[in-house]
Amino acid sequence: MTWSEELMQEACSLLAAEMTLDPSAPGGLVTYRCILTISLFFKFYLTVQHKLANNLKTEGILVEDLRPDYASAVKLFHKELPSSVQIYQVVPPGLIENDVVGHPVMHLSALKQATGEAVYCDDIPHYENELYLALVTSTKAHAYIQSIDETEALALPGVVTFLCAKDIPGSNVTGPAVYDETVFADEMVTCVGHIVGAIVADTQSHAQRAAKAVKISYRELKPIVTIQEAISCKSFYQPVRTIERGNLVQGFQEADHILEGEIHVGGQEHFYLETHCTLAVPKREDGEMELFVSTQSIAKTQQLVAKALGVPANRIVCKVKRMGGGFGGKESRSTILSTVVALAAHKLKKPVRCMLDRDEDMLVTGGRHPFFGQYKVGFMKNGRVTALDVTYYSNAGNSEDLSLSIMERALFHMDNSYNILHIRGTGYICKTNLPSNTAFRGFGGPQGMMVTETWMSNVALRCGLPAEQVRRINMYKEGDTTPFNQCLEQFTINRCWDECLSISDYHQRLVQIEQFNKQNRWKKRGISIIPTKFGIAFTALFLNQAGALVHVYTDGSVLLTHGGTEMGQGLHTKMVQVASKTLGIPSSKIYISETSTNTVPNTSPTAASASSDLNGMAVYNACQTLIQRLEPYRTKNPKGSWEDWVRAAYFDRVNLSANGFYKTPDLGYNFVTNQGRPFNYFSYGCACSEVEIDCLTGDHMNLHTSIVMDVGKSLNPAIDIGQIEGAFMQGVGLFTLEELRYSPQGVLFTRGPGMYKIPAFGDIPTEFKVSLLRDAPNDKAIFSSKAVGEPPLFLAASVFYAIKEAIGAARAESGLSGPFRLDSPASPERIRNACEDSFTKLCPAVDPGTFTPWAVQV
Structure with missing residues (x-):
């Protein structure tokens, strides 16, 4: 042959x-x-x-x-040497001497972090008689607990005690938003990883060994694992949220075409470098306890520990030096560990520590909500959208946690950057037998906008028009109102779009891509430009507040404390810059030691991208008070130094300590009336990405990305660009790489980097440009800045839709055109299967209704 x-x-x-x-x-x-x-x-x-x-x-x-x-x-794939460009104003015009706001100041902990000197929770030296705790968790997703036998575990070397629900002196009921959880499972477990008890021993290895020896017998019940199962069983948390504007019937009647479809957006593991960690140190009297916790929410930690111990919150002090990443995963779920560790320390009257291993952390703590979106969109022949009816389903897990607020934000972002006159969005929160899913950078916004860009992409395919043309003609303009009736002011998305087209050489690249695709059958390239509009504020009104405390010492040094926590995002660095500018002193004189509940009480979580806005204004408020107190001494001695004025004020018995407070004004929204102002302002941005796919394997390479981001007048362009780059790459993981896999019985298979792939160096675009939009001051935030933590993450969808464009080119070779479904993440499997050709026809798809799957899409 x-x-x-x-x-x-x-x-x-x-x-x-x-x-x-x-x-x-x-x-x-x-x-x-x-x-x-x-x-x-x-x-x-x-x-x-x-x-x-x-x-x-x-x-x-x-x-x-x-x-x-x-x-x-x-x-x-031909990988060229990577290159990056960062475009920003080094020194904005009009800055006075010593004004560090707007300068690209290095992260204050950067050198300590690079050398390993930075202290994290588990780096705190061990106390005398300190013990270690290990969790005992459920192996069943839904079952009654028939018995717990800890006899064998207690007989092992080094084991001190076993804790369960009966050992709680206060309340076993807990939860970050509603009290629908328990500290320890009582009678029933509702997910694999549900905490049933805890072993305390003299070492970590002894505790973990003994935890595995605890025997639990169950009477199993049928679990609900997937969104589709929850829909079939009508297993939903209440309420069901809806936002509606216009007349859908009229909108669909006006349309030339109507398109229906759906998309599944997978969940995501936070994968912070530092897993959850708590050290609890009991004091000698009155139920006092000091907790060192890796958490974004010290006030909630304090509150829930006090509730479980049955003591007032004033007996519990919670402290955070810094975290090794949080991304929302330590906003509410950190309390499940800190409360258990505090209970152990209270019972034994000794310090107790626990830091989860990676597989434990991934099993127990939940992640980003998977979403399932169904849409019906009406549009004209030119791509102009006339009507949209979209339904979201999120997989919340076994407790409500923050799922309602996350669904609300998804609905608030169902329009992304597009003006749709007749629109309705409905959100269902699915109750399943998975560990409770929680906050994750973007907080439902990326999932909501991902569904939007899916139907927008398919509208362009149905019309046979360039996707960027269809997106542009549907875009908002200054003064337009959103589906929730908030007017868009200082709207800069059009500027971001035009600048992004320019710096990416979009049209030139498009010509080159078309030529490449003509010359290559089994490799295809695609390009996509995607906008984002992200609302800034906690959607829970009461959280939009912050406090600060500033001490000035007689040597002129300043100790600053505020309500935000540092998780690597540079919040402390920015707050020092704000204080430096306000007080008019060098930043070297200002120090932030830690965040603690005994200096600033009742803090909001460090979340929602609002921490610089809220805490920055609180710091400014406190510093303004001090400036006013020092003004008489500056007036008397205008040629004196800062130290001279401070000493003079001290000897004149002036208070050199000041509290600051801030609450965001004019916020509030009513879902019933669809009226109000849920957001203080919006952050805007655009990203253009080019990719190349291997049509035979489904592999892809990120060739180019250009981002233009509106961050107002940046407080610190170096940190802001780092946040943009980091958020973008985390989004690349969400939309192209990271995939959680569960068994039909609710067992997580992907419990570490061996099975769960996060972005690596090779996934960074070969050419990466980030530009901060110039001359876009924001009068709604501290020193005209804008939030930057979450908004850029969704821009990684430009990679996903560039992949979809490349798949479309491959499908055209097989005579296929028009809309097609591509779920997120765009894994090699999904890319290859979507590139239909003569080889795919040899392996017909398996009907999911005919077999018991090895793993399910939750």
Whole structure:
């Protein structure tokens, strides 16, 4: 038999026949594995064909070489040397001497973090007689607890005690928003990883070994794991939220076309470098306790620990030096560990510490809510959208946690940056038997906007128009109102869009991509530009407040404390800059030691991207008070130094300590009337990304990304650009790489980096440009700045939709056009399966209703 295309076709058919994996085989992906095997054989065939042609040519034997458009199929992705550009105003005009606001000041802890000197929770030196705690968690997703036998565990070396629900002196009821959880499972477990008890021992290894020896017997119940199961069982938390404007019937009647579809947006693990950690130190009297916790919410930690111990909150002091990342994962779920550790310390009257291993952390603490979106969109032939009816379903897990607020934010962002006159959004929160999902950078906004960009992409495909053209004609303008009737002021998305097109060389790239795609059958490129509009404020009105405390000492040094926590985002650095500018002194004179409940009480979580806004204004308020007190001494001695004025005030018995407070004005929204102002302002941005996909394997490479972000007058452009880059890459993980896999019984399979892939160096775009929009002051925040933590994350959707454009080019080679479904993340499996061709037809998709899956999409 000769080496020919006929041989290849026969071999592929034989391979397809042999690849008869059981649909429930471990690892799943059976259709993709079949297609991939055939595709890799095809690559092998092409490689041999090319070598035969070259080798035999020297011997005078003519063998047909590869078609030119097939040549790239056998080549690896070409990775050029990476390059990056950061564009910002180094020194904004009009700055006075010593004014560090607006300067690219290095993160104050950067050197300590780089050298390993920075102290994190578990770096705190061990106390005398300190003990270690390990969690005992459920292995069943939904079951009654019939018995707990800790006898064998207590007999092991080093074990001190076992704690469970009966050991709680206060209340076993807990929860960050509503009290629908328990500290320890009592009678029933509702997820795999549900905390049933805890072992305390002299070392970590002894505690973990003993925790595994605790025997629990169960009477199992049928679990609800997926969104689809929850919909079938009508398992929802209340209320069901709706935002509606206009007349849907009229909007759909006016439309030339109506398109319906759906998309699943997968969840995401926070994967902070420092896992959850707590050290609890009991004091000698009156139930006092000091807690060192890796948490974004010290006030909630204090409140829930006090509730479980049955003591007033004034007996509990919670402190945070810094966190090794949080991303929302330590906003509410940190309390499940800190409360348990505090109970152990209270019972034993000794310091107790616990830091979760990575697999424990991933099992117990939940992550970003998976979303399922269904949409019906009406539009004109030119792509102008006339009506939208969208329904969101989120997988909340076994408790409500912050899920209602997350769904509300998804609804607030169902329009993204587009003006839709007739619109309705409905949000259902699914109650399932998974560990409670929680806050994650973007807080429902990315999921809401992802559904938006899916139907926008498919509208462009149905109209046969360029996607950027359809997006542009639907975009808001200055003075337009959102579906929740908030007027858009200082609207800069059009400026961001135009600048992004310019710095990315969008139109030139588009021409080059079209040429590349014509010349390559099995490698395709795509490009996409995506806008974002992100509302800034806690949607829970009462959280939009902050406090600060500033002490001035007689040597002129300043100790600053505020209500925000430092998790690597540079909040403390920015607050020092704000204090430095307000007091008119060098930042070297100002120090922030920690965040603690005994200096600033009742703090809001460090979340919602609002921490610089809220705490910055509180710091400014406190510093203004001090400036007013020092003004008489400045007037008397205008040539004196800061130290001279401070000493003079001290000897004149002036209070050199000041509290600051701030609450965001004019906020409040009513879902019933659809009136109010849920957000203080909006942050805007655009990103353009170019990718290349391998149509045979589903692999892809990020070639280029340009971002233009409106951050107002940046407090610190170095930190802000770092936040933009970091958020973007976290979004790249969400939309292209990171995939949580559960068994049908609710067991998490992806419990570490071996099974769960976060972005690595190779996933950073080869060419990466970030530009801060110039001349866009924001009068709603401290020193005309804007929030930056969460808004850029969704811009990574530009990579997802560039992949979708590339898949569209591949499908065109097979004669396919029009809308198609691509769920998130755009994994190699989904990319390859969507690139339909003669090989995919050899491996038909498995009907999910005919087998018990190895893993499910939650």
